[in-house]
Amino acid sequence: xxxxxxxxxxxxxxxxxxxxxxxxxxxxxxxxxxxxxxxxxxxxxxxxxxxxxxxxxxxxxxxxxxxxxxxxxxxxxxxxxxxxxxxxxxxxxxxxxxxxxxxxxxxxxxxxxxxxxxxxxxxxxxxxxxxxxxxxxxxxxxxxxxxxxxxxxxxxxxxxxxxxxxxxxxxxxxxxxxxxxxxxxxxxxxxxxxxxxxxxxxxxxxxxxxxxxxxxxxxxxxxxxxxxxxxxxxxxxxxxxxxxxxxxxxxxxxxxxxxxxxxxxxxxxxxxxxxxxxxxxxxxxxxxxxxxxxxxxxxxxxxxxxxxxxxxxxxxxxxxxxxxxxxxxxxxxxxxxxxxxxxxxxxxxxxxxxxxxxxxxxxxxxxxxx
Numbered sequence: 001x002x003x004x005x006x007x008x009x010x011x012x013x014x015x016x017x018x019x020x021x022x023x024x025x026x027x028x029x030x031x032x033x034x035x036x037x038x039x040x041x042x043x044x045x046x047x048x049x050x051x052x053x054x055x056x057x058x059x060x061x062x063x064x065x066x067x068x069x070x071x072x073x074x075x076x077x078x079x080x081x082x083x084x085x086x087x088x089x090x091x092x093x094x095x096x097x098x099x100x101x102x103x104x105x106x107x108x109x110x111x112x113x114x115x116x117x118x119x120x121x122x123x124x125x126x127x128x129x130x131x132x133x134x135x136x137x138x139x140x141x142x143x144x145x146x147x148x149x150x151x152x153x154x155x156x157x158x159x160x161x162x163x164x165x166x167x168x169x170x171x172x173x174x175x176x177x178x179x180x181x182x183x184x185x186x187x188x189x190x191x192x193x194x195x196x197x198x199x200x201x202x203x204x205x206x207x208x209x210x211x212x213x214x215x216x217x218x219x220x221x222x223x224x225x226x227x228x229x230x231x232x233x234x235x236x237x238x239x240x241x242x243x244x245x246x247x248x249x250x251x252x253x254x255x256x257x258x259x260x261x262x263x264x265x266x267x268x269x270x271x272x273x274x275x276x277x278x279x280x281x282x283x284x285x286x287x288x289x290x291x292x293x294x295x296x297x298x299x300x301x302x303x304x305x306x307x308x309x310x311x312x313x314x315x316x317x318x319x320x321x322x323x324x325x326x327x328x329x330x331x332x333x334x335x336x337x338x339x340x341x342x343x344x345x346x347x348x349x350x351x352x353x354x355x356x357x358x359x360x361x362x363x364x365x366x367x368x369x370x
Contacts, residue, residue: 014100
C-alpha cells in the first residue's frame with residue numbers, strides 16, 4: 001500500500017502556540033505509520049516555517065534549528081518547498097492544528113485553498129466565523145440558537161466611551177460577567193468580573209490579544225457541557241461530556257496547568273435533555289458550515305435545566321486531556337480511527353472540488369452558458 005504524505009502544521013503566532021504543540025504531539029503519535037508518512041511542519045512564534053522532527057520524541061528542541069520549509073499558493077506544486085524554492089516533501093493531505101490567530105481563523109485555510117491541497121477541518125468562512133465570537137453569535141442568534149446576552153465593542157470605542165460602556169454592562173448584563181477577546185481560544189485573555197471597578201483591568205487584558213472585546217452575562221452556577229461533531233455534509237454528534245473545573249471557571253490554568261479539573265464522560269443528564277443538546281450542536285454546525293470536526297460548548301443552568309450555546313470551536317484541542325477525541329472515544333471511535341476518518345473527509349471534499357469549473361471559457365466552449 002502506498003503511504004499518504006500527511007503534513008501536520010502546528011505552532012503559530014498566537015497565544016495558543018503551546019497548546020497547538022501539545023495537540024500536534026498527540027496527533028503525530030496516533031497517526032498510523034503503516035498508512036501515512038508524517039511530516040511535522042512547525043510555525044515558530046516569529047512566523048518561520050520548518051520541519052521539526054523533535055515532535056516525534058524529545059520535546060524542547062528549538063524550532064529555529066530545524067530545516068526551513070515553505071508552503072506556497074501555487075496548485076501546480078503539491079509539495080513543500082525548500083527555502084531556495086526547490087521541491088521537498090510531497091503533500092497528499094494537511095492536518096492544520098494551529099490554534100488561534102492565523103491558524104483557526106481562516107488565514108491558513110485560505111492558503112491551503114489557493115494551493116488546492118486537501119486539508120482537515122472547516123473552510124475559510126466557517127473557520128473565520130467559528131473563531132470570531134461576535135459574528136458567530138449573530139449568525140446563531142438569527143437561526144434561533146440560544147446564547148447568553150452580551151455587549152461588544154472595538155478598542156477605540158472603549159477609549160472614547162468607556163463610561164457609557166460600563167453603564168451598558170451594568171444595566172444590560174449585570175454582574176458577574178465574562179470579558180473575552182473576540183478572536184482567540186483556549187480561554188486565553190478571559191476574565192470573570194464581579195464588580196464594575198474591576199472591568200477596566202479585564203478589558204485591558206482582553207485588548208492585549210485582540211482589538212475587539214465581548215462581555216457576556218455569566219450563567220449562575222452553570223454546568224459546562226461539551227459535544228464533538230464529525231462529518232461532512234452530514235454531521236454526527238458524540239456523547240456529551242461535562243467539565244468540572246478546578247477553578248472558578250475553565251480558564252487556561254484549569255485546562256492545561258494544574259491538571260485537577262474533572263472531565264465526566266458521559267455527562268450525567270436526562271436522556272431527553274442530552275438529545276436536545278446534541279441536536280442543537282448539529283444544527284449549529286450546519287448553520288456555520290462546519291466540515292470535518294468541531295467541538296460545541298454549552299452552558300447549562302442547573303436550576304432551570306435550560307441551556308445556551310457558548311461557542312463553536314473549529315480546531316478543537318487534541319492534547320491528552322482534550323474533550324474532542326475523548327468524546328469520540330467514548331462514542332466508539334478511537335483516536336487513530338478518528339484521524340483516519342478526518343483525513344478521508346478531507347480527501348473526499350477535495351475530490352469534489354476538483355470537478356468544479358474554475359474557468360468560464362470551459363462553459364463557453366461546451367455551449368452550456370446561462
